[in-house]
Amino acid sequence: MCGRGSNTRFKDKKGKDIDDGFDHWGGYMAAKRAKLLDQFHSDNIVKLSDIFSGVRILVNGLTHPTAAELKNLMATHGGEFHMYQTSNTTHIIASNLPNVKIKHLGAVPVVKPAWITESIALNKLLDYSRYLLYTNQSRLQPALNFPVISNQKFETASEFLEKTKTSTETTFSTATKTASDPKFLEEFYSNSRLHLIATLGAEFKLLVGQLRDKSDGKFPGREKLIVEKGKLPSTVPQSIIMHIDMDCFFVSVGLRKHPELKGKPVAITHARSGVINSNDPSKQAARDQEFALYQERLPEGKTSRVVDITQKIDGLASMSEIASCSYEARKYGLKNGMFLGQAIKLCPELKTLPYDFEGYKEVSNTLYNTVASYTLDIEAVSCDEMYVDVKQILLDTGLSVDEWATHIRNEIMEVTGCPCSTGFGSNRLQARLATRKAKPGGQYYLEPQNVESYMSEIPLADLPGVGSATLAKLRNLAYNMCGELQSGSLKSLQLELGNKLGERIWDQAHGNDNKPLDYHHERKSISAEINYGIRFKTKEECYNFIQSLSNEVSNRLSDINMKARGLTLKLLVRAEGAPVETAKFLGHGVCDVINKSSPNNIFFSNADIIYREAKAVYDKLNVPFAELRGVGIHLSKLEKNAPINNPLSDFLKQGVVKKVKPNLDVEESPIKSLESSTSKVGASSGTKSSSVKSMNVKSRGKATRGKRGKGPGTSRIMHTFLERSKSDNGGQGEEATLFKLRSQIDMDVLKELPEDIRREVMKEYRFDINPPVDLEKSQKPDVAKPKNMGNLSETSQRTKYSPFANQTWEQIKEGIKIWIKSETDPSNVDVEMLADHLRQLALDRRIEILQSCFNFLHRNFSKLSCSWHQAYFSLVDAVQQGMVARYGKVLHLEREFFCCHIH
DNA sequence: ATCCTCCCCTAC
C-alpha cells in the first residue's frame, strides 16, 4: 500500500488523456503564462546573440546549467524560457527525466542542456537531434532503462567544454533523491519507520473491526486452551483488561536474524556508523547555528530531543535516528529517536542493525492473529501494542490472570520469535502501567486493592498523555509524582492544563480511567505529509509534489471508501535565520509551520479536485517554493461513501427489498409514492414548520441563514438509499422498512432482522447504534429548533455527526432526492430529458442535484454564495445554456438525502 | 452559546 505511484493522474480508465485540473481554468492559466513571459521579456537583459530565435524551452528536472542559468542564457541569446509547457514550447531541456514525466511530453523533443551551452560556445544553433535525451521518445519504457544517447561522438563542440559535467550531474541527481523526483514519495515511504508505524497501526485497527464483523463467535485458541488445561470455568467478578506490548519491537525482530547480538546493546537505524564521511569544515558552524536557533525557539521548560546541551553533536556525528534500541543499550542512556552520533558517544560498542520492514509486518500480523484466536475484544493501539478485554477468556478457561499471561506470552514468543510484556488491571490505564513494571519480558497484574499505593509511586511523566510540554507545566506546579496529585487540587490543575487534560490527569493519578476499549474505530481524518527531502528548485517540481500528495490522500480515502469535506494544506517553511542546508541531511531544519484550510462544503475524493484545492491554497499563501521544507495535505470531515450496489444486492438476495425500477423513470417519480404513502408533506407550503420552510424554493435567498442551515449535520451532503417497492401497502412495505433501517430510526426493525443482515447494516452505519432521532418527537409539527446538541453528548461524539442527527422525520422526507450516479462515459445521455426532469423536480420543490454536476458547479463557482436550491438552479441554467453539455449515463437510481449549504 | 480555524500536544 505504500508503493502507489503518482502517475495515475494523466490517464483515465480508458487510457486517454484527461484534464489535469486546469481545463476550466484555461483562461487563468493562459493569463498566468502570459504574465510569466512578460516578466521574462521585460527583464533588463543584454542581448549577446540571436542564435535561439524561435526556440522556446521548458526546463524539466535538475539540469546543469541550472534552470535559472538556462533562463539567462536563453534571454541573452534570443530564445524564450517557459515556466510551463505550452503548445508552442519547442524543446524540453532535461538531464535526466523519469518515466512518469515522459508520458506528458508528447511530441516535444527532450534535449540535454549541452545543446544550449555548446550552441552558445560555437555561436550557432546546433542540431538538437544529437542531444536528444532518449532515442525513442514515443514509446513508453521502464523508468530505469532509458537508453541514453552517448555523447562520445560529439565532434568539435564537445571539445570546447568538459564533457564530464553533464554526466556527473546525471549521476548526482539520481543518487540524491529529493521530493523533486517523481519517485520520491514511494521511495521515502518504503524507508520511513514513522510512516510504517502509522499505517500499520491504522491497518490493525481496521483489521480488528473486520474480524469482528465476520466472526462466527468461535475462538479456536480459547477452545483448545479449555481442553488442554482441563479447568472448570471460574468466576471473575471484575473486568480484566490486558495490555500487550512487544519489547523494543524493531530490535527484537532484527535479533531473530542476528541471534549473536542478543544481550548486547543494539539499535535500529538507517546509518551504519556514528560518523558521516564529510570533510566539510563549515558543517560544524552550520550545525551550531541551527541548533542555537532551535534552542532559542523552544518553548520555555520544554526539553528537546534534538538539542541536548549535554550531548552536543559535532559536525561529523551522524544524525540518523535510532528507531529502537535494546534494553542493554538503554542502560547507557540511549533512547528511541536519539541520533546515532549521540548514541555512539554514550555507548561506543553499540551494534546497529538495518530496518526489516517486512519482518515488522510479519510479526505484527502473527501477533494479532494469535490474540484473535482467543478473543476479538481487542483495541489495536499500534503494530506492536493492544488492549484486550480478557474477562471472558478467564471465565471460560478457568485460568488465573498469571496463568493466562504466561500462556499467551509463551505462545507469542513461540510464533513470532519475539518477546513481549503484558500488564493487567481493571481498566486500560492500570493495565498499561502494569506493563511498564512488567517490562522487559515479564507480566504483572495490578490488583484493585493495590492501585492506590501503586499509583502514588508513579512519576507523572509516565502517565499516557503526559509529554514534555505537559510535564513542564506540572513541574511548574511542583508536581512530580502521581501521589502528589492525589491530595492536590483539581481546579489548579485544570487552570494550568485546560479542563479536559487537567481532569484526565487528575483521574489517572488516582488510577481511574473510564474510557472503554474501542473495538470499532472509525476514521475521522486522513493525511499525507512529508517533511523530509523537500528542496524544490522550480515551482513545477513543487506543484508536481503537491499533486503526488493529492493522489496519495485520494487513494487512501477511496481505500476506506470515504469522502471528505475539509482540506488543510500544511507547510513547513525554513525559519528566518535558519541555514539553507540543514544539519540533518535533507532534513527540514528549524521551520515555521503554516496550516491553511480551504473552505469547502461539498464532498470530494477525487485526486484532481484535491490537487486543485491544495494548489489554490498554496498559491494563496505565497510561500516561495525554495523555502519549503515540508508539505502535507490533511483531509477532514469524512463520511462514508453511499453504499452503491453490493450491500443493496445483498439485501435483494435476502429478499429484504424488492428491486423494481432499475432505471430512472421521469414520469413516475418514485419519490411521490413514498411521500404520499408515509406522511402528509403536501404541496401546500404555508403550514409547514419553519425547518421545512427554509427548503422552500419561494424563500430562497433569505432563508439561507435560517436555523436549518446551521446545525453540524446540515451543511453537508447526506445520503441514504432505498429501492422502490412496487407493493403499495401504505408505506410499510419493504421500501419503508429499508428506509427506516438505513436511517437507523427504528431500532426495533433492526433487531428483527436476521443476524447477518443486521451486521451488514451496522457496518455501514455504525455511528447510529445510539439512534439520535426520536421518531415520535420529530413527527410533531413544530420542530422549529434543531435538537439541542448538548442533549446528545452522552452518546458518542460520532453520533453528533451522524447524517441523521438533528434531522426530523419531516426533514428527512423533504430531503429525499434522486441521485444519479454518473460514469465517465457521457455519450448516451439525453440532455433534454435530464433538463426536463430537473425542471419537473424543481416544480415539485424537491432537492435535486447530480453528483457529477455538483462537481461542475463547484469547479466553476467555487465561491458560490447561495443555498442548495440556488445551486440547483444554477445547475439547471447551466444545462440550458449548454455549459454542461452532457451528464453521465444514468446507472443507478438512488435516493439521497441532500442538504447542503455552499459558502 | 456554538461554530470553525489554526494551532499545540501526544502516541506509536
Place this chain on the structure above:
DNA sequence: TAAGGTAGGGGAGGAT
C-alpha cells in the same frame, strides 16, 4: 549523509 508520519484530543480566539 537519510528516509523528521499520522491520527486524534483539545484549547484559544474569532465569527456568527
